[in-house]
Amino acid sequence: MGAKPCPICKLNASIEQPYNVLAYEIECERCGRFGISDILFLVLGPGQGDLSPADRSLLPYLSAHTKQATTQGVVVMLDTDNWREYARAHTRTPVSQKVRKLLELLADRSSYPGEVAKISAEVDYPLLDAKSVEGFKYFFEHLGELEYIEEVQVSHPEAAKGLLGCVVTVEGWKRLEPPAGGGIPGLCFIAMSFHTSLNEAYQLGIHAAVRECGFEPVRIDLEHHNEKFLRQDLGGDPDGSVHGGRLHTPARWGILRGGLCDGTGAPCRLDLQRR
Numbered sequence: 001m002g003a004k005p006c007p008i009c010k011l012n013a014s015i016e017q018p019y020n021v022l023a024y025e026i027e028c029e030r031c032g033r034f035g036i037s038d039i040l041f042l043v044l045g046p047g048q049g050d051l052s053p054a055d056r057s058l059l060p061y062l063s064a065h066t067k068q069a070t071t072q073g074v075v076v077m078l079d080t081d082n083w084r085e086y087a088r089a090h091t092r093t094p095v096s097q098k099v100r101k102l103l104e105l106l107a108d109r110s111s112y113p114g115e116v117a118k119i120s121a122e123v124d125y126p127l128l129d130a131k132s133v134e135g136f137k138y139f140f141e142h143l144g145e146l147e148y149i150e151e152v153q154v155s156h157p158e159a160a161k162g163l164l165g166c167v168v169t170v171e172g173w174k175r176l177e178p179p180a181g182g183g184i185p186g187l188c189f190i191a192m193s194f195h196t197s198l199n200e201a202y203q204l205g206i207h208a209a210v211r212e213c214g215f216e217p218v219r220i221d222l223e224h225h226n227e228k229f230l231r232q233d234l235g236g237d238p239d240g241s242v243h244g245g246r247l248h249t250p251a252r253w254g255i256l257r258g259g260l261c262d263g264t265g266a267p268c269r270l271d272l273q274r275r
């Protein structure tokens, strides 16, 4: 099919329909890479004219879901049953988290402190659950007011493409540092079962929440491991209790019980029980 308007945001996108499959593969600069059922493709339609105002207001947040999933290496398959839930998961992100997401994004795009980071208001606003280019620019300016970034002029061609440039300041880098104290910076536990019926709960709830807290989720059932490795990695006691370590809970080991160590300095401790 080639380049056509993206069904979500209407930006020109690559749209392919694999042979004999009732779905489309979309690659959009703003919404990332995702699949969409042919029925939803029609529902969203060229002009989205038949969508209710409530549904239409969800679309920027659907872009947020597909774009963020793309950055995690996940290709989301959208259909008429799931798209609203995926979008709604991004509608209530607190302002403070949007500000932090943007600062983290800019830091990620600086390979060393002092390097100019470039970001596009036009295509990157879904990465912080912003609703629009204007919303993105608001948060970008706010980071400048907080003196976490210093805006840098970009070239005319870059500016014409909507790129913004900045340097993350020392204050900005300090803001991203983990708080001092006990615990292991950057590591936390979350207890959940990996039964397939909970995949959506993981994707929409746990995965999104962990990332919003500034962590990278690691699912043990998707990692190569053996029991010995797991025990060493968790630093577990022979009796099965666990102190510190990564989010590692293979179903065959049972479920880690306890709570969430959020990396704020509180000691992590969870109890591991065999089924």
Ligand SMILES: [Zn+2]
Pocket: 006, 007, 008, 009, 010, 011, 013, 028, 029, 030, 031, 032, 063
């Ligand atoms: Zn798009």
